[in-house]
Amino acid sequence: MAKDKKVEQITDMDVDFTQWYTDVCTKAELIDYSSIKGMFIYRPYGYAIWENIQHILDAEFKKLGHENVYLPMLIPESLLQKEKDHVEGFAPECAWVTMGGSDKLEERYCIRPTSETLFCEHYKNVIHSWRDLPKLYNQWCSVLRWEKTSRPFLRHREFLWQEGHTMHATEDEARAETQQMLNVYADFMENVLAMPVIRGRKTDKEKFNGAEETYTVECMMHDGKALQGGTSHYFGDGFARAFDITFTGRDNQLHHPYQTSWGVSTRMIGGIIMTHGDNSGLVLPPKIAPIQVIVVPVAMHKEGVQEAAEKLLETLKKAGIRAEIDLSDQSMGWKAAQYEMKGVPVRLELGPRDIENGVCVAAKRTGGEKLTLPLENVAEAVKTVLDDVQKEMYEKALRNLHDHTFDAHSVEEVRDGCAGGGFARMMWCGDEACEVKMKEQAGVTSRCIPFEQAHIGDTCPVCGKPAKHMVIWGIAY
RNA sequence: CGGGGUGUGGCGAAGCUUGGUAUCGCGCUUGGUUCGGGACCAAGAGGCCGCGGGUUCGAAUCCCGCCACUCCGACCA
Numbered sequence: 001m002a003k004d005k006k007v008e009q010i011t012d013m014d015v016d017f018t019q020w021y022t023d024v025c026t027k028a029e030l031i032d033y034s035s036i037k038g039m040f041i042y043r044p045y046g047y048a049i050w051e052n053i054q055h056i057l058d059a060e061f062k063k064l065g066h067e068n069v070y071l072p073m074l075i076p077e078s079l080l081q082k083e084k085d086h087v088e089g090f091a092p093e094c095a096w097v098t099m100g101g102s103d104k105l106e107e108r109y110c111i112r113p114t115s116e117t118l119f120c121e122h123y124k125n126v127i128h129s130w131r132d133l134p135k136l137y138n139q140w141c142s143v144l145r146w147e148k149t150s151r152p153f154l155r156h157r158e159f160l161w162q163e164g165h166t167m168h169a170t171e172d173e174a175r176a177e178t179q180q181m182l183n184v185y186a187d188f189m190e191n192v193l194a195m196p197v198i199r200g201r202k203t204d205k206e207k208f209n210g211a212e213e214t215y216t217v218e219c220m221m222h223d224g225k226a227l228q229g230g231t232s233h234y235f236g237d238g239f240a241r242a243f244d245i246t247f248t249g250r251d252n253q254l255h256h257p258y259q260t261s262w263g264v265s266t267r268m269i270g271g272i273i274m275t276h277g278d279n280s281g282l283v284l285p286p287k288i289a290p291i292q293v294i295v296v297p298v299a300m301h302k303e304g305v306q307e308a309a310e311k312l313l314e315t316l317k318k319a320g321i322r323a324e325i326d327l328s329d330q331s332m333g334w335k336a337a338q339y340e341m342k343g344v345p346v347r348l349e350l351g352p353r354d355i356e357n358g359v360c361v362a363a364k365r366t367g368g369e370k371l372t373l374p375l376e377n378v379a380e381a382v383k384t385v386l387d388d389v390q391k392e393m394y395e396k397a398l399r400n401l402h403d404h405t406f407d408a409h410s411v412e413e414v415r416d417g418c419a420g421g422g423f424a425r426m427m428w429c430g431d432e433a434c435e436v437k438m439k440e441q442a443g444v445t446s447r448c449i450p451f452e453q454a455h456i457g458d459t460c461p462v463c464g465k466p467a468k469h470m471v472i473w474g475i476a477y
Numbered sequence: 478c479g480g481g482g483u484g485u486g487g488c489g490a491a492g493c494u495u496g497g498u499a500u501c502g503c504g505c506u507u508g509g510u511u512c513g514g515g516a517c518c519a520a521g522a523g524g525c526c527g528c529g530g531g532u533u534c535g536a537a538u539c540c541c542g543c544c545a546c547u548c549c550g551a552c553c554a
Contacts, residue, residue, distance in 0.1 A: 018547090019547085033545090037544095092552080145554085147552075148551085149478095151547095159554070161554065265554045298513050299512055329512090333516080336515075351513055354513090
């Protein structure tokens with residue numbers, strides 16, 4: 001009976017993964033739809049996940065010397081058009097402000113889809129000498145891209161992100177920054193979000209408009225499709241030249257600085273959902289779970305149970321665990337299902353029998369036997385359980401990545417192997433024409449040229465010419 | 478932006494073919510009984526039937542237009 005009811009609430013992920021995903025987003029109370037297509041409401045529980053991501057990443061950025069700034073939301077059209085490739089990439093999805101009050105504006109303003117141009121305008125004003133470098137700025141904000149279709153977290157018209165924009169005196173330093181920030185993202189995703197990643201470089205076809213190099217961390221979702229977790233760009237001095245940003249070097253000569261930008265967005269939350277979720281709902285990595293432990297008193301009406309449960313809650317909170325208690329009159333089963341749906345890593349049950357024995361019962365969201373924990377030193381024991389959950393989640397995701405990654409030596413192999421989800425590793429000559437053919441004939445895009453290369457063959461299976469790189473191919477979100 | 482599907486209390490649906498003023502389940506409120514995996518009984522509240530127009534004495538139902546959501550493509554963090 002209980003199982004039947006679960007099916008009523010949430011679509012089975014093996015039956016319809018996309019419907020499952022939408023169900024989780026709404027039923028775990030992460031998100032709500034608004035009256036504007038593609039603009040979503042982050043509900044408290046969903047926004048809390050983003051806040052936790054922000055706190056951790058923000059501290060990492062600052063540790064490495066970055067400073068937070070806030071730039072305007074509107075970009076004059078003339079400013080946006082200064083870098084040709086950049087405007088070509090973004091113009092089709094810009095939204096424009098054309099009225100100020102009741103008057104038509106002289107020049108229309110783009111609602112920022114990204115802020116490279118604004119940062120450049122500002123950097124031109126504040127960079128004059130080698131002593132002004134590097135500039136390591138980061139901005140937390142929302143950006144707007146008029147997407148044609150939208151899905152919670154994965155594709156919003158307005159989404160939250162951070163964008164780092166840095167300026168450096170030398171190419172080497174800028175390149176090092178690009179790599180460094182990619183590694184910050186990769187480490188964060190693996191250690192905090194329990195999502196294994198593949199670090200690599202994007203092909204020219206897939207790189208950011210205006211960038212010289214785009215680096216990426218690619219993740220595999222539970223259905224074998226790819227999601228870009230974070231991105232880091234090396235711009236060279238292209239923007240600096242377009243925006244006429246110069247500084248006087250130690251040699252008393254004028255130079256253009258070298259630039260980077262890097263970002264992660266709320267799309268990452270979609271990645272968490274699709275990496276870890278199961279048919280009972282969301283599964284959150286303990287390190288970013290808004291509620292790490294839910295305390296559920298059993299037979300609350302019995303003498304002393306509620307008091308004992310509240311005492312347990314206080315003990316956990318004092319130990320720095322994000323714990324909450326459910327004192328509602330819902331049944332035990334309802335509560336169990338509810339917090340599973342919301343992905344709470346650990347549920348602690350405390351009933352009369354436990355109190356008598358001086359223990360409580362822990363249920364891990366990742367499953368397995370329920371654990372009996374002594375109430376003495378319970379916070380330490382719970383922390384260990386949380387660590388175990390974090391570890392189990394990473395290992396499970398890593399298994400999924402390995403089990404669905406395969407070596408391919410022909411277009412057909414990629415097509416057949418990736419159709420049901422999966423990453424194909426295949427050699428590539430480096431020609432965009434072959435990349436286009438892969439899309440047409442195998443239905444896949446290049447995810448990245450991984451830093452960790454493997455020699456699978458000598459030639460590009462598409463054209464037969466000598467191979468330059470091993471590329472990861474897949475179907476992306 | 479092309480192709481398909483769907484819009485009926487908060488959620489899921491029935492009703493539409495054959496027009497007659499909206500029904501069921503869940504949820505919600507109140508009271509009671511329960512309480513170790515989605516409890517039960519009783520009494521209640523709640524609906525511009527996506528929006529606009531048309532046909533008609535009368536439209537959730539028929540016709541036209543639009544919008545939104547969703548799935549599959551093209552585009553993207």
